[in-house]
Amino acid sequence: MRWTKAFIPTLKETPAEAEITSHKLLLRAGLIRKLAGGLYTFLPLGVRVLHKVERIVREEMDRAGALEVLMPALQPPEIWQQSGRYETAADVLFKVRDRSKKEWVMSPTAEEVITTVAAAEINSYRQMPVNFYQVSMKFRDEIRPRFGLMRAKEFIMKDAYSFDATDEGAMASYKKMYDAYKRIFDRCGVQNFPVEADTGVIGGNYSHEFMVPADTGENDVVYCEGCGYAANIEKATSGIPKTAARDAGGAFEKFETPGVVTIEALSKAPYSVPANRQIKTLVYIADSKPILILVRGDDQLNETKLMARTGAVAARPATPDEIFALLGARPGSLGAATKVPALVASGDVKVYADDRLQGANEMTTGANEDGYHLRNVSIERDIKVTQWCDLRTVSAGEPCAKCGKSLKIRRAIEVGHVFKLGTKYSEKLNATFLAEDGSRKPSVMGCYGIGVTRTMQAIIEQCNDKDGIVWPISVAPYTVCITPLAVAPDSAVMQVAESIYADLTAKGIDVILDDRDERPGFKFKDADLVGFPIRVAIGEKSLAKGEVEIKRRGGEMILVKSDDAVAKVAELIAAAGN
């Protein structure tokens, strides 16, 4: 490609719409332009990068034995109702109507469709294992699109769906995808690591997310440098000890605490009850029923865990009015030792308590009466706990549950997610088969997503410097940029440039020739901004000695004889290895 024939609208200044580095660079390097919030046009250079990432994805999916398909973006709402996700995923569903007013759903993912295919076509255990994948535009009515391609209303996703006859088979399919994902992100040239993850609305019981570490990521990841444990904070647990039991005192007693409505206020004089001897009582409305959640005063409730443990489809904090109606007190004076046991006994309320409180006594909590708290509360004796479970959020510095080393937390971008789904969808959509023993069973599914456009941005977020993008060779829009410092066709400089351009092109290397009649500084700045991995600069000075300059983006410049330039470039590309 010749630069004068390409379309690369670079920007010297940063558009006001961009906040994070990768978004700024996507715009400045001329890869994308915004049409509206969360909707972007991929310009020619952006498309080239996208295709390179997609190619890596396809190669590795194919290598792992998955089969490419292409499913409709417009889907009938009936199959969503059948799976139950018409309600549970309602928030993100784009819906449209055709001329006959029939409603259609714009695909945010395709479990329902592929399972419909499987229901019709997979009738025997002999047809499995099988894994179908596609690369296609997905649509989600995001609450808040942001950061360019990072969270958009439409985005390109690679989604794959495996079908197995047995649970063991499904685990093997899962492992194949897990391994393929590791290879894909490694080949894309980004640091990445898998973490244990929550399964959320998709369902299932086993899941990993692939993360690219970045301060601008939207996920907190808990990890241990000792044993390699890593998990999304929504899922992470630690080996933090339970609350120490003390010598059991007498019955709990009420005491006056006028105006005290926070853990902190109660921890100060004259009360001086440390946060770790308090029980924090929260009221949530889960699927329109009130539930009580008990965590220790110095712990934070993890809402994702709450959803997972209660199996609720929707949960939100109760309003002060709802709380008052239920317990007769306002937030800040709530507790589960009074009034609540009767509500639990009558089945009106369930109490979920964090494991860390198990066996705790001599605790302080609200009295369900404004201005009063209770001291000397023993959980086992005074509170009817419906279910004990892990509900707290892990903090940095807590001991690892596996090896005891101090846990750390970092921000990261989720670029891939693998789920073992089980039979949730195959049961609801009747994807059953005849097993070897003649019985009819639902197939065991897995699903596997990669945010292709998000991956593209995550690569930029990680691979950049003050001058611009620093593309890994595997995904760069062009691998080599040839920069002649004179462009008159009869100049020696341009003739050498043309010759190297022709030779590199003949070798099948993606190369762009900057034939613009611009000053050298201008061309260098543009090349650095766009981030071509290898630059070959040809100027009169060095050419007088028969030499050209080869520079690895972000690396050292070397001088080579112009006749050796092509071989040297090939060598650099081979050294990158991906």
Next chain:
RNA sequence: CGGAGCGUAGCUCAGCCUGGCUAGAGCACUUGCUUUGGGAGCAAGACGUCGCAGGUUCGAAUCCUGUCGCUCCGACCA
């Protein structure tokens, strides 16, 4: 949806508080001359429904109301 901020040239922004001449600058764009190893200089030129709609006023980019859009913080996810 809740909270905060912003909409003026293709881009970055000034002007608005305290209404008043023809609405400005830099970058980008066009033409010419000079320049030519890290986003050049000079000269000339083209580019605006001041987001949109109503209102107040002799007069609105400026004040008021509504509305639309964008960005950031929170709940959602690849």
